[in-house]
Amino acid sequence: MSIKDEIKDKCDRKMIFPLVPLVPGATMRRAMFISEELWNDLNSEEGDLEWEERIGQLQADLENFVTARAIDSKYLFLLYPSRDCVWEIRSRRPSPSIRVLGQFAQRDVLITTNMALRKDLGGWQSRGWKEVKRASRAIWDWLFGTYRPVQTVDVNEVISGAIDGKYFK
Amino acid sequence: MENTSNNWEKKPREMFYFRQRYKNRVFNRLAEFFAGEAKDRGLTKKIISERLGKDPAQITRWLSNPGNLTFDTLSDLLFAMEAEPEPPVIIRLEEKAKPNYVCFMISEVLESKSDVKLEPIEIVISGTSTDFLELPLEPKAEEHLQ
Numbered sequence: 244m245s246i247k248d249e250i251k252d253k254c255d256r257k258m259i260f261p262l263v264p265l266v267p268g269a270t271m272r273r274a275m276f277i278s279e280e281l282w283n284d285l286n287s288e289e290g291d292l293e294w295e296e297r298i299g300q301l302q303a304d305l306e307n308f309v310t311a312r313a314i315d316s317k318y319l320f321l322l323y324p325s326r327d328c329v330w331e332i333r334s335r336r337p338s339p340s341i342r343v344l345g346q347f348a349q350r351d352v353l354i355t356t357n358m359a360l361r362k363d364l365g366g367w368q369s370r371g372w373k374e375v376k377r378a379s380r381a382i383w384d385w386l387f388g389t390y391r392p393v394q395t396v397d398v399n400e401v402i403s404g405a406i407d408g409k410y411f412k
Numbered sequence: 413m414e415n416t417s418n419n420w421e422k423k424p425r426e427m428f429y430f431r432q433r434y435k436n437r438v439f440n441r442l443a444e445f446f447a448g449e450a451k452d453r454g455l456t457k458k459i460i461s462e463r464l465g466k467d468p469a470q471i472t473r474w475l476s477n478p479g480n481l482t483f484d485t486l487s488d489l490l491f492a493m494e495a496e497p498e499p500p501v502i503i504r505l506e507e508k509a510k511p512n513y514v515c516f517m518i519s520e521v522l523e524s525k526s527d528v529k530l531e532p533i534e535i536v537i538s539g540t541s542t543d544f545l546e547l548p549l550e551p552k553a554e555e556h557l558q
Contacts, residue, residue, distance in 0.1 A: 247520065254521050261521050265429060268508030274517035292424060299428030307436045309515070313444040317476045336432075336479030352517045406447040 246348050246390050250276060253386055259354065262305055269310045273351040273402060277305070278382060281343065281358055301341055304334035308353060314398075316408030321396060322376055323367065323412050328392040329379045330401070335361075344379040346392035347401040354392075356382035367412065432478070438497075439478035442489065446475060449493055463492040 244252070253259045253276075260282040262275040277285070285302055289295065307318065322329045322344070330353070334341040339362055345355035356379040364371040383392060393401050398410040449455040457475065461468040474480050474489060490496050514522075 247517065250517065251521055261518055263518070263522070265426075266433065266508070267505060268511055270511045271514045271518050274515045274521075289423065289425070295424040296428045299425040300432040302425075303429045303432035303436060306433065307440070309518075311436070311440045313440055313447070315440075315443045315447075335477055351515060406443055407451065408447075 246387070249387055249390060250348060250352070250354075258386060262309055264306045264310055265302065269306070271309050272312065272404065273309050273353070275305060275308050275345075275353045275355060277355045278357060281355060284358075297339075297341075300336065301334045301343075305332065305343065305355070308332060311404070313404045313406050314402055315406040316398075316410045319398070319402065319405075319410065321398070321411040322372070325396050325411060326394065327376055327380060328394045329376045342375075344375055346379065346383050348387070348390070349393060350401055351403055353401075354383065354386065356386075435478035435481065438486065439481060442481070442486065443475065445490075445495065446493065455493060460489065460492040464488055 250259070254261060257279070259276040259278060262277050264271065285298060285305075287294075287298065290298075308314070318333055320331050320333070322331055328346050329344055330346065332343040332345070332355070334343065339360045341358055342361055342364065343355050343358040345353045348354055357375060359371070359375045364375065366372075395401060396411045398405040446455070457471040458468055460466075461471045464471070471489075474485050486497060
């Protein structure tokens, strides 16, 4: 089974979900598949205004990966060490800032695995970061077993439309 | 003229979604334009800061997050880049055209079908050549792109 078939299989089994833009007519340049936990958050029951604002903006920020013609390094970043192949998407406003972690199945196909509040993570070599990266790898392994995510420090190998910049520490 | 005021069922989440979506689209266009000017004309944040009489750190903040942009700062940044934004194209949601491109992985999963044959077209973004499989663009559809 190819990685494409694996992704389709996991979607059929509702282990991951394709992120389809809510607004009609949006060009889908890249694919993002989100974990069940994140899917549940994005489709949660109506909460207080603060929750609604945060979730609405997170949805838009994630869709940015799918629809944007150009992506910059303030939005998508490769976490250290590169061999872990864990990337983060930054959803920074409003507070709290959210980091959505994921790994690339192939170019322009991102599997988001988990997310965390930036304020809970500390410095970039902190225990908090190590735990969320470990969780991301574990979720990937659970989903795709022996298939390895794309391992590279060159952003152009994982996405199209990358603006020149520093995507890796 | 139909009175649609009683049909309004939109929720706060959607309102915040559309706000952020708009900010992201504007910011992306700004970032893309700045990257192009940097590459083609050697424009830097330092030059922009000098032209605007601002701290370079402020320019970095403006260019790092959609949430930091206001109408004024957007205009000022583009003014310093010797450019200006055009007014946005306004389209009713119900009149938005179908997407003219869907990533292969999404389309496979959704099992969408298209009657239009896909033709490979090379598109250059910020100096990086990228191959897309994309439908031939209609002038109206092209306005809907970011």
